[in-house]
Amino acid sequence: MRALIAGAGRLGTQIAQVLAAARNDVTLVDVDEDRAAELEGRLPVRLLTGDACELGFLEVAGALTADLVVAATGEDEDNLVISLLAKRQFTVPRVAARVNDAENTWLFDQSWGVDTAVPAATPLISLIEEATGASDTVALLRLSKAGVDVIETAITPESGAVGRTLAGIRLPAGAVIATVIRDGQPTVPAPEMRLQPGDELLVVSHAATEQEIHAAFQ
Incomplete structure (x- = not known):
């Protein structure tokens, strides 16, 4: 598209x-x-x-x-x-x-x-x-033309991912972090970036489920 x-x-x-x-x-x-x-x-x-x-x-x-x-x-x-x-x-x-x-x-x-x-x-x-105009919604959104899902997940103070770098997060196969929203601003997801409570992540996935994505950060 x-x-x-x-x-x-x-x-x-x-x-x-x-x-x-x-x-x-x-x-x-x-x-x-x-x-x-x-x-x-x-x-x-x-x-x-x-x-x-x-x-x-x-x-x-x-x-x-x-x-x-x-x-x-x-x-x-x-x-x-x-x-x-x-x-x-x-x-x-x-x-x-x-x-x-x-x-x-x-x-x-x-x-x-x-x-x-x-x-x-x-x-x-x-x-x-x-x-x-997507109508086939899986998780939050399926971009049908691209054949992928975009899944949103938030980092809470209780999340096991707090303090870990993005490189240290084991994502399911076929999943990529598209952006990290911190303090209301989108940031480039550099491998050395350490996650903080309040961070919101948008993850593009070709195969992983919403539950699998959430589990990777919790």
Whole structure:
């Protein structure tokens, strides 16, 4: 699946990490050059700087061949424009848009090219599930096109994984840690990273069950 994500904030970055870990072709764009520079080399995605509200830039970013566009900027007006261009100009099959202000929810419908409107407070997994239109949910989400599950697990003070490095965690065969969310921010899962209480992990699995993933960290 080819995914184009507009907005490299927390949500956009997390979505990019998960979709890329599931072996999708992901492009993440942001208007802020400093933000793009900060993420360079930290994500397995194509990073571009530019205004996704501009038709020409969307084309350069790959909207013509995108299977999914996610408008995840912090501005509702921008997300509506991006959605409309993606659907009307590039006939993108699936368009999801983040709603920052609940009072604007009524605008986010198919008249603006939005297939799925997702409130900003919606959990990451729900946003990805809605965005991809996945209906076969196993654990939290099955990305049917990629043939993998994305399973979320949290590290509690009682977890046996507290203080251990990621390299020291024995994961079931076919499982890979996509990202570690610490203090609300996604971080690159480096092997030497030590797990702390409160960490949330997103694990991409081709075969392991939700119970097997949880057991590896508890």
